[in-house]
Structures are given as structure tokens and as C-alpha cells.
Amino acid sequence: MHQRVARDAKPRMLMESLLGALTPLFATLTALLVGAAMLLILGANPLEAYSAMLRGAFGSTNAVADTLVKATPLLFVGVGICIAFRGGVLNIGGEGQLVAGAVAATTVALALPQWPGWAIIPLCLIVGFLAGALWGGIAGALKAYLNVNEILSTIMLNMIAVQGMNFLLRGPLMDPVQIESGSFIPQTARFSTTTDLPRLVPTRLHAGAALAVILAILIYIFLWRTTIGYRIRAVGLNPDASRAAGINVKRYMMLSLVLSGALAGLGGAVQVLGLHHRMFTDGSATGFTGGAGFNGIVAALFGKLHPLGTIPASVLFGALLVGANQMQRAVQVPSSFITALNGLVVVFVVGSDILSRRRARRRESLPSAEVPALDVQPEAEV
Amino acid sequence: MIARLFSLNTIVGIITAGIRLATPYLYATIGETLGQRSGLVNLGVDGIMLMGAYAAFFVTFKTGSLALGLLAAIVVGGLMGLVMAFFSVTLKAEQGITGIGVYLFGLGMSNLLFQKTLGTVETVSGFPAIHIPLLSDIPVLGPIFFRHNLLVYGAFALVPISWFILNKTTLGLKIRAVGDNPEAADSLGVSVTGVRYLTETVGGMLEGIAGASLSIALLNVFQENLTNGMGFIAVALVYFGGWRAVGALAGAILFSTVNALQLWLQVIGILIPPDFAIMMPYVLTIVVLAFTAQRVRAPAALSKPFERGEG
Amino acid sequence: MKTLRVTLLLVMTTTLFLLVGCPSTPAPTPTSPPEATATPPPPKPFRVAVVMPSAINDLAFSQSMYDALSKIKEEMGEDKFDFAYSEGMFVVDDAAAAIRDYASQGYDLVIAHGSQYGSSLVEIAPDFPNTSFAWGTTVDTFADKGINNVFAYEARSEQGGYVLGVIAASLSKSGVIGVIGPIETGDAKLYVEGFKAGVMATNPDAQVNVNWTGSFSDVALASEAAQTHINAGADALTGTAQMVVGAIGVAEEQGVLWFGTQADQSSLAPSIVVACQVYDWTVVLNEMIDLIQGGTLGGQAFAITLANKGLTIQYNPDYTVPDEVKTLADETIQGIIDGSITVEVE
The missing domain is CATH 3.40.50.2300 (Response regulator)
Structure with a gap:
């Protein structure tokens, strides 16, 4: 038995890693199959619906651009989530951090309309990065030094960011034209065109997408090739051992949340500079973020919590979101069906993970997965 | 202005509102606490609440029976919990993400069903307020504590009940053992899988009731995204409460009372922008926890799937 | 190494997905706009x-x-x-x-x-x-x-808001009126300001309390806001955004008048909805x-506007409004239409 395994090891390994990579895709297809049954009940033609979905996500230059535009904030948040997860903290404050970064970048962009693009764009991005770092850092400091669980603080900080945004957009930052015309729409003026991120191709696709990919690669190098990155991962994998090894666990725990928030904040700045060119609110964060603060977590998990894996995972999830909207238009099903379908895909993909893990274990007899333990406590003693 | 804020009538109003609003949080937070004590994180609470709220409303609307409506919420919530358990326990899926999936599914599905079966906002007559004889006539305390609907009393009764079960029964011992040291529990013959399925299913039922406490008791309507993220606050309150029922109670009351207070501040016209008033419960929950957080230890096996023996 | 390979495979499959998807339909690009609509072809809807x-x-x-x-x-x-x-x-x-x-x-x-x-x-x-x-x-x-x-x-939701404010002030006995809004912007702001102006024009001693919930969909908070208004002595309420269904329920339970906007909400609480501003x-x-x-x-x-009948005040048939109040409301509508009443929003 053992010998046979050894003999077939090579081709089987290739086969199995292929299967491993395809598992999420199969899981997605299974979820879509369940969705097809629901579509039939709703009186829509599933074939028509899914071909519209595919067309909407990849069917034209514009569709591909839309998919990549959608994937961009997912990637920023997702890469940040990789850092947080690897550092043993669960950051569900992406929504608030996106908003914080966007609002900060907006303020700078509006304050300095005369500045040339080469100066204002980097400045806005840096400010967005720092604002996100601050918003994540609050949760980090609360966890490290005051023992406030980060799930609690990030949920609360999301709401606080939204209300702060509402205050600014219907007050100090509101477009003066809105006040003059008496329509009071809560949005800022359009930024000076000098702040526009360059377009990559003549579509909506902007340079922010490229920036996200570059950052994902940099974060990969950071996490796996630098001492600080190594320590972040060590703290995530085993805080007690790290502490024994002389690593300042609190500091690194905080650092993971700071970096995670900073990337989301940068994502928020990229959204306003690259896509909207102004900030607006509909009373919630979702109108602006598109739920990227949560969907980015899913993308990171689909990417096996690896910054590079998160790149294709974000594209796939972005495609799903963009394609689903096209499907809604094509067969005129309620948009709530799309939300439910997304939920099914997420659940099926996460659920299917056991198959890849089982194969991985059989192959390398690794400890179940290289996923760190969450909910690390700053101090383990009671 | 200040006098109006501190009048007895006002204070009674705020605390009463706090108790009313705390009800859905209590059910959901205690439900989630139960699961987390056995080692399962469920971020899908809001989705389960929405499905429970819809089920309760729809059945009550069609049959006119509140009991059947409540039962429907329990069944649907329990089923959602069961599904969550299947993915977290049997498939060992990453729990945080499974929860997000369950949330999205519940959010979409409850609204889809709402649109297809009801079509528009309807109303039902929900659980009426029960004035407890004698007690409800006590000044101040009467209106605050003894003039609520059945589900409010149920939520508060749940606090000692869940405390008792977790701390004074064999079952509670098993739940805690499974959450803290599943290997040891397993070696003592406790079924880790069985216990986790149980807590997650019962937790789902309670989250379903949390939804029902909105749709057929507090609000008596169903609308798209009725909970508006309450389930996430409920999850946060589990951490506030340090995985204890009494802590959950304190968190739910604090959050809800401050929310009621900020509504009052707006009504009497305190000169702060409403956006900052609305922030108050969120800020204060963090601040209070920052000052009071004890070194409570999380269940050691929280969010970790149980792998029996050495592979 | 393992993760890298997995990543590569994921990239490959994505590309595959992309390639399969591409040729399925011709790309509708902005550079090839659809047939002009300026000259209407009658058989086409x-x-x-x-x-x-x-x-x-x-x-x-x-x-x-x-x-x-x-x-x-x-x-x-x-x-x-x-x-x-x-x-x-x-x-x-x-x-x-x-x-x-x-x-x-x-x-x-x-x-x-x-x-x-x-x-x-x-x-x-x-x-x-x-x-x-x-x-x-x-x-x-x-x-x-x-x-x-x-x-x-x-x-021009401030117009109907003004009329409803006039009716509310006429019917309110306590002189305290509560308003529930989402965030203080746009349409909601216009409506609320108009409503307040209508109340004050009718009863300068009245008190209008406003509560913003910070969200368009927080039904529970809207219902609690209604309760807060009632505790503060309000006997007439209004509100805007989809969350107000929660507030209407509270108003009905407590027997407090309700004034709606954007759609006819009478069916939700026939006993207490007085009138609604309906958008058409x-x-x-x-x-x-x-x-x-x-x-x-x-x-x-x-x-x-009220003038072009895009905005109408629709009374709830199950609620009887005294004739003199209806007359006052009609005069107000007429005044807004002919310009003798102007509704200021600051």
C-alpha cells in the first residue's frame, strides 16, 4: 500500500493539486446549480440567467473592466485580512477602514485643488493609508492594551465611521452647489481632475487595480521574507511560544491590525480617486464600499489567506458580483435572489475546503492546515 | 432642558425603552454565547435572525396564531443553526466565513420570500403587553419591568436559565469542556460533535426567537433587512459579556439604554449633531469594556475544528 | 512552493473562465451606440x-x-x-x-x-x-x-410637508409633534423642514421635536424614536424613509396620529393615519x-409639485378629518399653488 503511494506520488500530486485548486470552482458550480433550481421556481430560465452572468463578468472589454474594478477594493481589503489572520486577529472592520481612508483622502483632495497630480495623488493615497491605519490601530490598541476583543471593537468602529462620514458629508464637506440649489444631496464636490487616477485602458479600469496587485506581491514578500513578517505569523500561530521567544506579542498583534486597516484605508482612497472622484453617502457604508469590507474577508479565505492567492480569488468573487447583477437585469429576478446566491457560493466554497485539506493531509501529513488560531488573547493567564 | 432630561418620567422612559430594545439582543447574544462556549463562532446571527423574523411574521400573518409564528421562528432558526453546525463541525469549514455566507443567504432569502409571498409591508397584531398584576402598579419599577410582552419576559428569564445550564448542570460542564479542551472531553467519552451540534442548533433557535421578538412582538411588521445589522451587534456583545449570560445582559442593557438615551437627547434638543448622538451607544460600549474588561479567557478551542486523534 | 502552485493554477483557471466567457457574445461598447431613438419607430414599444x-x-x-x-x-x-x-x-x-x-x-x-x-x-x-x-x-x-x-x-416634498404640518398642528391637542427622519439631507430634509414650517405657521406655540436615526432602514430604532416622541408628549407623528413602518405600529398602539409621505401608508394603520403626501x-x-x-x-x-398634481395629499378614508381642518388644508394647498404661501427651506 505504502509503496504504491510512493510510486504514484508524482503524477498523483500534480493531479491532486490541480483538483485542490479546482475545488472552489466546483463548489461555486454546485452552488449555482442550487441557484438554478431557485431560478426555475422564480420562473426564470437558468441557462439564460447564467449565460448573462458569464457575459456580464467577462463578456466584453467593459465587462472585464467592471469585474476588475469590483475586484480592486476586495483585493486591498483581502490582502489586509491576510495580514490580520496570519497575525491571529480577525478584522471585520474593513467597512469602517475603507470609509476612514476615503474620507481622509477626500478631505485632502478637496483642500488642495491646485496641486499637480504627481503630488496630490500620492499625498491622498498616503493620507488614506494613514487614516485606515489609525482606524485599525484603535482596534489594535484596544485589544493589545485594554483587552477589548477586536471583533467587538471593529463592529462598533464600522458604525462610528459611518456616522462620522454622514456628519462630514452633510456638513463641512458638502458640495456648496448642493446647499445653493437647495437639494442637500449628501456628497462632496467633484475633485479636481488632477486627482484622477490614470485609466489603464479606455474603460473604468483605473491604476488602482495595478496598485492593488503590486501591494499584494509586496505584502507576500513582507510576510514571508522579512523578520517583522515572520514575527507577525509566529504570533498568529502560537502566541505563547512567541512570547517565550521574546517577541513582543502585544506590539505585533497591534501591528497586524494597523497594517490590515491601512490597506483597507488605501483601498478607500483608491475608490474615491479612481472611481467616484467624490465622496457620497446613502446613510450606510455599503453604498460606497459595496460591502467590500466583508467580501474582502471572503476573497482572502478563497485565496487561502495568501496575498497572491487573494489576487485571483478577488477577481473570481468580483466576477461573481458583477455577473450576478447582469443576471438580475437579464431575467429580472429580485436582487435579493442575488444576495442569497452569493451566500450559497460562500458557504459551499468554504465547506468544500475540507476536500482539499483532506487531500493535502494524505499527501504531506501536514497538520490540518496552516491557518493560525484565531482569537488569540493578549495574555493567556486568567 | 437639563431638568427635562432628569425628570423621573424621562428616566423611566429611557430605561423602559432600553429593556424593550435589549430583548432581541439578549436572545441572539445568549444563543451565540452558547455556541461559542462550545467552541463555535457564528457570524451569521443576523441572517438567522432575519429568517426567524420572516418565518414568525409570515406564519402569524397567515394563521393568526402567535404561538405558531413563534414555533416557525424556532424551527427555521434551529434549521439554520443545524446547517451552520454541519459546515463548522462536520465539514470543519472556517467558521467566520461560513457565518458571513449564512448571513448573506439569510439576508437575501428572507427578502426574496418576503417579496414573493407578501409583496408589500403588512402588519400583524403581535404579542400584547402583559401587565403583571400588582407588580405593574408599583411606581417607577412597575412601568420599567412589569408591563412588557411575553418575549421580553422570556429574554430576561433566559439569563438565569442559561447561567444555570452552563454552570450547574452536567450538560453545561460538557459544553464548557468541549469549548476549552475538546481532546480531553473526547477522551472522557463526551461527544464533541454531538455537543457542538446541540449548542449551535439551540443557539440558532434562540436567534430565530430574537428575530420573532422584532417581527411579531416589538415591531409587528416585516421589511427587507428588518434587523439592520442587530445580529452583528449581538455577536459583539458576546465578547462584551465575556461569554457569560450575565455579561450579555449587562452589554445588551447598556447598548440599548444608551441608544434610548440618545433618542431622548435629540428630542429635547441638546445641541450636538444627531450623527454624534447616534454614535453614542457604539462608542460607549467600547469605552465601558475598555475600563471594565477583566482578563476573561475565551473558550480555548474557539473557532478551532476538532480533529480526533492523530492523523 | 505549494501555495505558489495553487495560486498559479487559480490564475490559470480564471484565465480559462475568462477565455471561455469572452467569445460568447459580441461586446456592446459605447463606441457603437444603439439605434437612435430621436425618430420613434411606431411599432416598437x-x-x-x-x-x-x-x-x-x-x-x-x-x-x-x-x-x-x-x-x-x-x-x-x-x-x-x-x-x-x-x-x-x-x-x-x-x-x-x-x-x-x-x-x-x-x-x-x-x-x-x-x-x-x-x-x-x-x-x-x-x-x-x-x-x-x-x-x-x-x-x-x-x-x-x-x-x-x-x-x-x-x-418638492416640502410643499406637501407644509400642508401635512398645517393639518397636524390643527389636530394636535398637546401642541407637541414628533418627526422621525433618516439623515438630515436631500428629500428627507426638505420634507421635514416643510412640515416644521407648516406646524409653526398654524400654531406658533407648538413644539416640533425631530429625531434622526442615522439610517434609512433601522426599523427598530424608528419605532423606539416614535415611543420617545410620545413619552415627550407628542400626539401627532410623521416620518420619512422605509424604516417608518416600525414607527407607524407604535403610533397605532398608542393611538397617536400619523402623517406619511412618499407613498400611501393608510393600509398599515387605518385607525390613526390621517393623511399622506403621495408621489406620483x-x-x-x-x-x-x-x-x-x-x-x-x-x-x-x-x-x-402640488400644482401639477405630482404631489397629492391623500386622506385616509377610515379617518375622519373635521371639515374645517380639511378646508384649511385645501386653502393651504391653493396658497402654495398660487404662490401666496412660500415654503422656505434653509
């Missing part, structure tokens, strides 16, 4: 697409547009008029994709029914010079940006359709 932020059954903003389009469809007949919709498009870049997609499908009129969609529309409209767009609620047609295929529409967009839609069929694709701003 007039096609409208609308993108809305909330659900078509929200008893509020989105429903008002959906109902208007359904009404027009009924009046003109299915062979002459047809419409498609995307609801729940609260995510602005999804809405933008939908607007662009509908435009590229050759719809005659694409309606962006949400003030937050404006910044997207200003970029999309120039790519489809032969398609007409409408954006609301706003007064901006982007004419100053050289765009001439966008109509603007708004609701058919007036402005019909005007737009006429203009488009005549070759004008944009550049004009419309408003539904």
Missing part, C-alpha cells in the same frame, strides 16, 4: 429602464417610481410601453454598471432613481448621446458640462416621454 436604490415594495421612494411606471404601462398598453428595473442597487458602482448596461441595450430612457447616482451618470451619459437619461431627485441636468441628454427631476411621477415621466418622442433627449429639469 417605448422602453424605459430604471435603477433604484431600494426595493420596489418599500412603501417609499423606490415604490413611488415603480408604481408610476406600472401605471403608464397600463395606460399606454404593453405594446406601446415597456420597462425593466434593477432594484436594491444601493451600491453605487453596481448601479453605474446597470445604467451603462441598460443604455447599451438601446433603452429609450434610462432613469437613475437616486441622487447618489449623479456622479456616475455624468460619466456615462456622454457615451450614449442618442439615449435619454433621467436623474432624480435633483435639479442638475449637467447642461453646464455640455451634456444635453439628461433630464432632472425632483419632488407619471406627470414628469409623461412629459419626458413626449419630449423624447419629439426628439429632445434632455436638458430640462422637472418637479412634481
Whole structure:
């Protein structure tokens, strides 16, 4: 038995890693199959619906651009989530951090309309990065030094960011034209065109997408090739051992949340500079973020919590979101069906993970997965 | 202005509102606490609440029976919990993400069903307020504590009940053992899988009731995204409460009372922008926890799937 | 090493997905706009697409547009008029994709029914010079940006708000009136300011308390806000946004009067809903359709008002309003129409 395994090891390994990579895709297809049954009940033609979905996500230059535009904030948040997860903290404050970064970048962009693009764009991005770092850092400091669980603080900080945004957009930052015309729409003026991120191709696709990919690669190098990155991962994998090894666990725990928030904040700045060119609110964060603060977590998990894996995972999830909207238009099903379908895909993909893990274990007899333990406590003693 | 804020009538109003609003949080937070004590994180609470709220409303609307409506919420919530358990326990899926999936599914599905079966906002007559004889006539305390609907009393009764079960029964011992040291529990013959399925299913039922406490008791309507993220606050309150029922109670009351207070501040016209008033419960929950957080230890096996023996 | 390979494979499969997807349909690009709509081909129905932020059954903003389009469809007949919709498009870049997609499908009129969609529309409209767009609620047609295929529409909700305020002040015994709003902006702000002005004009000693919930959908908080108003002595309430269904329930339970806006809410609580300001967009839609069929694709701003019957005050048939109050309300409506009453919003 053992010998046979050894003999077939090579081709089987290739086969199995292929299967491993395809598992999420199969899981997605299974979820879509369940969705097809629901579509039939709703009186829509599933074939028509899914071909519209595919067309909407990849069917034209514009569709591909839309998919990549959608994937961009997912990637920023997702890469940040990789850092947080690897550092043993669960950051569900992406929504608030996106908003914080966007609002900060907006303020700078509006304050300095005369500045040339080469100066204002980097400045806005840096400010967005720092604002996100601050918003994540609050949760980090609360966890490290005051023992406030980060799930609690990030949920609360999301709401606080939204209300702060509402205050600014219907007050100090509101477009003066809105006040003059008496329509009071809560949005800022359009930024000076000098702040526009360059377009990559003549579509909506902007340079922010490229920036996200570059950052994902940099974060990969950071996490796996630098001492600080190594320590972040060590703290995530085993805080007690790290502490024994002389690593300042609190500091690194905080650092993971700071970096995670900073990337989301940068994502928020990229959204306003690259896509909207102004900030607006509909009373919630979702109108602006598109739920990227949560969907980015899913993308990171689909990417096996690896910054590079998160790149294709974000594209796939972005495609799903963009394609689903096209499907809604094509067969005129309620948009709530799309939300439910997304939920099914997420659940099926996460659920299917056991198959890849089982194969991985059989192959390398690794400890179940290289996923760190969450909910690390700053101090383990009671 | 200040006098109006501190009048007895006002204070009674705020605390009463706090108790009313705390009800859905209590059910959901205690439900989630139960699961987390056995080692399962469920971020899908809001989705389960929405499905429970819809089920309760729809059945009550069609049959006119509140009991059947409540039962429907329990069944649907329990089923959602069961599904969550299947993915977290049997498939060992990453729990945080499974929860997000369950949330999205519940959010979409409850609204889809709402649109297809009801079509528009309807109303039902929900659980009426029960004035407890004698007690409800006590000044101040009467209106605050003894003039609520059945589900409010149920939520508060749940606090000692869940405390008792977790701390004074064999079952509670098993739940805690499974959450803290599943290997040891397993070696003592406790079924880790069985216990986790149980807590997650019962937790789902309670989250379903949390939804029902909105749709057929507090609000008596169903609308798209009725909970508006309450389930996430409920999850946060589990951490506030340090995985204890009494802590959950304190968190739910604090959050809800401050929310009621900020509504009052707006009504009497305190000169702060409403956006900052609305922030108050969120800020204060963090601040209070920052000052009071004890070194409570999380269940050691929280969010970790149980792998029996050495592979 | 392992993770890298997995990543590569994922990239490959994505590319595969992409390649399979690509050739399935020809790309509808902005550079090849659909057939011109300026000259109407009579056998083809007039096609409208609308993108809305909330659900078509929200008893509020989105429903008002959906109902208007359904009404027009009924009046003109299915062979002459047809419409498609995307609801729940609260995510602005999804809405933008939908607007662009509908435009590229050759719809005659694409309606962006949400003030937050404006910044997207200003970029999309120039790519489809032969398609007409409408954006609301706003007064901006982007004419100053050289765009001439966008109509603007708004609701002068402060007008109906004023009338309801007059009725509320006349019926209130305590002189305390409560208002529940989402966030203090746009349509909600206009309505609330109008309502307050109406109350104060009728009873200068009245007290109007306002509560903002910070959200359009927090039903529980809206219901608790209503309770707070009642505790503060209010015996008449109003509110705007889809969350108010919770507040109406509380009003009914406590026997407090309710005044609604955007849609007719009488069915929710027949015993206490006095009157509602109802939006009827058919007036402005019909005007737009006429203009488009005549070759004008944009550049004009419309408003539904009490004067053009786009805004109407609808009394709940199950609630009896004293005749003198009805007369006062009618006089107020007339005053607003002829300009003797002006509703100021600061």
C-alpha cells in the first residue's frame, strides 16, 4: 500500500493539486446549480440567467473592466485580512477602514485643488493609508492594551465611521452647489481632475487595480521574507511560544491590525480617486464600499489567506458580483435572489475546503492546515 | 432642558425603552454565547435572525396564531443553526466565513420570500403587553419591568436559565469542556460533535426567537433587512459579556439604554449633531469594556475544528 | 512552493473562465451606440429602464417610481410601453454598471432613481448621446458640462410637508409633534423642514421635536424614536424613509396620529393615519416621454409639485378629518399653488 503511494506520488500530486485548486470552482458550480433550481421556481430560465452572468463578468472589454474594478477594493481589503489572520486577529472592520481612508483622502483632495497630480495623488493615497491605519490601530490598541476583543471593537468602529462620514458629508464637506440649489444631496464636490487616477485602458479600469496587485506581491514578500513578517505569523500561530521567544506579542498583534486597516484605508482612497472622484453617502457604508469590507474577508479565505492567492480569488468573487447583477437585469429576478446566491457560493466554497485539506493531509501529513488560531488573547493567564 | 432630561418620567422612559430594545439582543447574544462556549463562532446571527423574523411574521400573518409564528421562528432558526453546525463541525469549514455566507443567504432569502409571498409591508397584531398584576402598579419599577410582552419576559428569564445550564448542570460542564479542551472531553467519552451540534442548533433557535421578538412582538411588521445589522451587534456583545449570560445582559442593557438615551437627547434638543448622538451607544460600549474588561479567557478551542486523534 | 502552485493554477483557471466567457457574445461598447431613438419607430414599444436604490415594495421612494411606471404601462398598453428595473442597487458602482448596461441595450430612457447616482451618470451619459437619461431627485441636468441628454427631476416634498404640518398642528391637542427622519439631507430634509414650517405657521406655540436615526432602514430604532416622541408628549407623528413602518405600529398602539409621505401608508394603520403626501411621477415621466418622442433627449429639469398634481395629499378614508381642518388644508394647498404661501427651506 505504502509503496504504491510512493510510486504514484508524482503524477498523483500534480493531479491532486490541480483538483485542490479546482475545488472552489466546483463548489461555486454546485452552488449555482442550487441557484438554478431557485431560478426555475422564480420562473426564470437558468441557462439564460447564467449565460448573462458569464457575459456580464467577462463578456466584453467593459465587462472585464467592471469585474476588475469590483475586484480592486476586495483585493486591498483581502490582502489586509491576510495580514490580520496570519497575525491571529480577525478584522471585520474593513467597512469602517475603507470609509476612514476615503474620507481622509477626500478631505485632502478637496483642500488642495491646485496641486499637480504627481503630488496630490500620492499625498491622498498616503493620507488614506494613514487614516485606515489609525482606524485599525484603535482596534489594535484596544485589544493589545485594554483587552477589548477586536471583533467587538471593529463592529462598533464600522458604525462610528459611518456616522462620522454622514456628519462630514452633510456638513463641512458638502458640495456648496448642493446647499445653493437647495437639494442637500449628501456628497462632496467633484475633485479636481488632477486627482484622477490614470485609466489603464479606455474603460473604468483605473491604476488602482495595478496598485492593488503590486501591494499584494509586496505584502507576500513582507510576510514571508522579512523578520517583522515572520514575527507577525509566529504570533498568529502560537502566541505563547512567541512570547517565550521574546517577541513582543502585544506590539505585533497591534501591528497586524494597523497594517490590515491601512490597506483597507488605501483601498478607500483608491475608490474615491479612481472611481467616484467624490465622496457620497446613502446613510450606510455599503453604498460606497459595496460591502467590500466583508467580501474582502471572503476573497482572502478563497485565496487561502495568501496575498497572491487573494489576487485571483478577488477577481473570481468580483466576477461573481458583477455577473450576478447582469443576471438580475437579464431575467429580472429580485436582487435579493442575488444576495442569497452569493451566500450559497460562500458557504459551499468554504465547506468544500475540507476536500482539499483532506487531500493535502494524505499527501504531506501536514497538520490540518496552516491557518493560525484565531482569537488569540493578549495574555493567556486568567 | 437639563431638568427635562432628569425628570423621573424621562428616566423611566429611557430605561423602559432600553429593556424593550435589549430583548432581541439578549436572545441572539445568549444563543451565540452558547455556541461559542462550545467552541463555535457564528457570524451569521443576523441572517438567522432575519429568517426567524420572516418565518414568525409570515406564519402569524397567515394563521393568526402567535404561538405558531413563534414555533416557525424556532424551527427555521434551529434549521439554520443545524446547517451552520454541519459546515463548522462536520465539514470543519472556517467558521467566520461560513457565518458571513449564512448571513448573506439569510439576508437575501428572507427578502426574496418576503417579496414573493407578501409583496408589500403588512402588519400583524403581535404579542400584547402583559401587565403583571400588582407588580405593574408599583411606581417607577412597575412601568420599567412589569408591563412588557411575553418575549421580553422570556429574554430576561433566559439569563438565569442559561447561567444555570452552563454552570450547574452536567450538560453545561460538557459544553464548557468541549469549548476549552475538546481532546480531553473526547477522551472522557463526551461527544464533541454531538455537543457542538446541540449548542449551535439551540443557539440558532434562540436567534430565530430574537428575530420573532422584532417581527411579531416589538415591531409587528416585516421589511427587507428588518434587523439592520442587530445580529452583528449581538455577536459583539458576546465578547462584551465575556461569554457569560450575565455579561450579555449587562452589554445588551447598556447598548440599548444608551441608544434610548440618545433618542431622548435629540428630542429635547441638546445641541450636538444627531450623527454624534447616534454614535453614542457604539462608542460607549467600547469605552465601558475598555475600563471594565477583566482578563476573561475565551473558550480555548474557539473557532478551532476538532480533529480526533492523530492523523 | 505549494501555495505558489495553487495560486498559479487559480490564475490559470480564471484565465480559462475568462477565455471561455469572452467569445460568447459580441461586446456592446459605447463606441457603437444603439439605434437612435430621436425618430420613434411606431411599432416598437417605448422602453424605459430604471435603477433604484431600494426595493420596489418599500412603501417609499423606490415604490413611488415603480408604481408610476406600472401605471403608464397600463395606460399606454404593453405594446406601446415597456420597462425593466434593477432594484436594491444601493451600491453605487453596481448601479453605474446597470445604467451603462441598460443604455447599451438601446433603452429609450434610462432613469437613475437616486441622487447618489449623479456622479456616475455624468460619466456615462456622454457615451450614449442618442439615449435619454433621467436623474432624480435633483435639479442638475449637467447642461453646464455640455451634456444635453439628461433630464432632472425632483419632488418638492416640502410643499406637501407644509400642508401635512398645517393639518397636524390643527389636530394636535398637546401642541407637541414628533418627526422621525433618516439623515438630515436631500428629500428627507426638505420634507421635514416643510412640515416644521407648516406646524409653526398654524400654531406658533407648538413644539416640533425631530429625531434622526442615522439610517434609512433601522426599523427598530424608528419605532423606539416614535415611543420617545410620545413619552415627550407628542400626539401627532410623521416620518420619512422605509424604516417608518416600525414607527407607524407604535403610533397605532398608542393611538397617536400619523402623517406619511412618499407613498400611501393608510393600509398599515387605518385607525390613526390621517393623511399622506403621495408621489406620483407619471406627470414628469409623461412629459419626458413626449419630449423624447419629439426628439429632445434632455436638458430640462422637472418637479412634481402640488400644482401639477405630482404631489397629492391623500386622506385616509377610515379617518375622519373635521371639515374645517380639511378646508384649511385645501386653502393651504391653493396658497402654495398660487404662490401666496412660500415654503422656505434653509
